[in-house]
Amino acid sequence: xxxxxxxxxxxxxxxxxxxxxxxxxxxxxxxxxxxxxxxxxxxxxxxxxxxxxxxxxxxxxxxxxxxxxxxxxxxx
Numbered sequence: 001x002x003x004x005x006x007x008x009x010x011x012x013x014x015x016x017x018x019x020x021x022x023x024x025x026x027x028x029x030x031x032x033x034x035x036x037x038x039x040x041x042x043x044x045x046x047x048x049x050x051x052x053x054x055x056x057x058x059x060x061x062x063x064x065x066x067x068x069x070x071x072x073x074x075x076x
Contacts, residue, residue, distance in 0.1 A: 013051055
C-alpha cells in the first residue's frame with residue numbers, strides 16, 4: 001500500500017520554492033504554478049508532489065500538465 005499524498009500549507013510552499021505569497025498566487029493565475037486544493041472553509045494546501053515537480057523544473061511547469069501524475073483527490 002502506497003503512502004497517501006501529503007498536503008502542505010502556504011508557509012511550507014514558500015520555504016520550498018523561495019517565492020513570496022503574492023508571487024505564488026500570481027503564478028497560479030498565469031497557469032505556471034500548481035493550484036491549491038481547498039481543505040475546508042478557511043483552509044487550502046498543495047499536493048507535495050506537485051510542488052516537487054515545480055521545484056524540479058519551474059520553467060517547464062504548466063497547469064494543464066499537472067494531472068499527469070494522477071495525484072488523486074485531496075478530500076481523502
